[in-house]
Amino acid sequence: MEFGDASLLPENDAAWRLDYYQHDAQMDYYGTRLATCSSDRSVKIFDVRNGGQILIADLRGHEGPVWQVAWAHPMYGNILASCSYDRKVIIWKEENGTWEKTHEHTGHDSSVNSVCWAPHDYGLILACGSSDGAISLLTYTGEGQWEVKKINNAHTIGCNAVSWAPAVVPGSLIDQPSGQKPNYIKKFASGGCDNLIKLWKEEEDGQWKEEQKLEAHSDWVRDVAWAPSIGLPTSTIASCSQDGRVFIWTCDDTSGNTWSPKLLHKFNDVVWHVSWSITANILAVSGGDNKVTLWKESVDGQWVCISDVNKGQGSVSASVTEGQQNEQ
């Protein structure tokens, strides 16, 4: 696979100038909108259809740098969650063409580092991981109301990342009669400053229980990503850490009990972010040394690096950047 040469961006590729530090940027479900968040405490939303870059909304509400944004599934409308150093999680919603704050969650004592929406099949549920070590789960119950469940001391020192498992109905997926919800087993993974990855499962009484502890890292876990399901009985999780390692965890049996790690690579620096492509065939890893690398599992089970996306070393033609500026 090859990427187009980014230094000769044809008019279909886009680059925008933003006068602030964006900490995170996320495309919506369809790739038509982009949400960014930054240290200037704002959350911005852009319309990026057809290579355009129109600022739709500049959302203010946080009192500190905003670390992450996450789009909910479009069936719930246009909803965006953001989390920040100010210990708050804000949920924004687009109503009649304008974006507004629809809910604010202040249940944490420390910076909230990560937010992740659950699979849409479960309803509208948001998991939030915080530096106070707790994970909170916000469930929308209707008419503007959100129910909160909190897992205290999920990770000592702090929780850095949360990622939901894809929705899989136990047994065969028979068409359920309308109105009857299938019995999903809700699970998610979290990574923390205790160097651990923990897997959480919702019990029948609605309480969340720690199901598994995955130990392999020797330093803070920075990110976890549960791979989308492609119909195979295996589950896969990617994790990355301050120790420079990226592990791929796989669980073969359907009971979900034995997870075995495989070292993808040991990088020379902290690895901050891992993410799966939609069909889970490519893993992107953002590491120190200013690179985003793409990895793919080859047919013999080995993980191979297929592409590097590298930051240039200052040798850019001025005409590219000027051209982009003129488009603003």
Next chain:
Amino acid sequence: MREVLIPGVNSKKKQMCFDWGPGEMLVCETSFNKKEESETKPGCPFIYIIRKDIDVYSQILRKLFNESHGIFVGLQRIEEELTGKSRKAQLVRVSKNYRSVIRACMEEMHQVAIAAKDPAIGRQFSSQVSILSAMELIWNLCEILFIEVAPAGALLLHLLDWVRLHVCEVDSLLADVLGSENPSKHDSFWKLVTILVLQGRLDEARQMLSKEADASPSSAGMCRILGDLMRTMPVLSPGNTQTLTELELKWQHWHEECERHLQDSTFASSPHLESLCKIMLGDEAALLEQKELLNNWYHFLVTRLLYSHPTVKPIDLHLYAQSSLDLFLGGESSPEPLDNILLAAFEFDIHQVIKECSIALSNWWFVAHLTDLLDHCKLLQSHNLYFGSNMREFLLLEYASGLFAHHSLWQLGVDYFDYCPELGRVSLELHIERIPLSTEQKALKVLRICEQRQMTEQVRSICKILAMNAVRNNRLGSALSWSIRAKDAAFATLVSDRFLKDYCERGSFSDLDLIDNLGPAMMLSDRLTFLGKYREFHRFYGEKRLTDAASLLLSLMTSQIAPRSFWVILLIDALPLLEEKEVVFSAEQTYELMRCLEDFASRRPVWREPGVQRIQEDVENTKLEMLRLALARNLGRAIIKEGSLEGS
């Protein structure tokens, strides 16, 4: 491994964050160090979108994708019918179809390249043309070796065709020279004759020589002799019944005759003619002298084979190929990717061909379609690859995924996923939900595709999204029909509530057609049923079917499916019925109504906001009083009516 440089300021403390889009990836500079005191001004303020498969956006290539899609689907469909002898012929035909599509695309792109006003764009298109040309070259060779499976003898003829197809200058040169006044005096005359000989086009070469013979009598004799040699060279013609051994024998004799002439210095006085004779003897040195005319090593290979091993066997090809490459490059340059691919083909190493092509080309189109075709030729299995036909599926999946990034080509991708038995379906499920539903038409298209494949989850999810959109844009009828299609009871309830609320406010229903024709879908949710039945009540009343209307109204009230907020309306709706001349409600029914009324009155919701609501409350109270009165009167009339009937 390919590295993509993102233009940006060099900074040692910054990292890159990224996110996957449905078909692309975006990256931006960030700082993952979550400290409050982070800088507010970034080093590199840009966000970049990186798209793989940028080829998808090229106008002309789109035609390639569209037409090859048709060929692909056709091939999958006729698979069962491909049997016996005709199988090979049909597969060859499919291969030729693919190649003609590539050539058409090349031609078009070439025209655009020439016509381009901006030289940079012209160059871009020209380079695309050469990529396509290389693709066609490789495909053609694969067709000859793997699909046609030409045996010794025929093999050389195919290879000659192959080479001739890819050297176009000859014909224009031929026309040039022949068209001139004195062809044999033309500057390029000998160049032309040499090329013709190199390409094995000996008849035409002989024609040229006869012109030379006419023009300069001194060399006429030599020209005639050489011409005769050209004429008598034994060639395997298609349909010829002679065996390979016979051909070899004859060829050997002929070769010796040429050799004799050379020894006898027949052509000594004409260096040109002598050189041609040496070429026809397959003299390597003589051939290598013509490097410039040959232009590439595979031309050299084929010419060499023609004049020294015309009955070469397929399995021996690779030896000659390797040595030809080495001789031609002469240690001055190293092989390029194209050379390696062709070598791999000559070695019959299909796996290597596919692998090298995957690396060299920027789009999965080529390897996906070629591998699929080779799989149909049952070649991947026979090569004992342990992932055999999974390789086919792997490549098709990659290609189809790329198509989904495009706003209309995604429809082609659907068919490709359909023909991937293992992961096609689930890949389609994951991709199809990400298609932006920008128009109703597109949404319907996507839904139809999902419904055809029984992808109920996706149907449900898409309908829910559309219903949600419709509600937000106040298109309640649309929202309702989407929720019904999604079989989403909760949403149907929500929309029905909106309808009812609208009715309360405006006194009429929108989208009557829809509500009137709900049919069994009405059962989806209680609220929806209520909505449908309430409309039915209206219709009964409109059609003067008063007893039916009355019974229905009563059942709506007693069945508990009416929302609390609607009770007052239902009660008040009873008024006109009670004030009809004839008695509509029976005594029994009247008692029921009275009970409902008192039930309602005792549990009436307290209005929270004063002001307008007070007025409304007063109006309501008045109406309820009127109702009590009407009920009492009706009870009287009903009792009398029923009493009389019983009596008489």
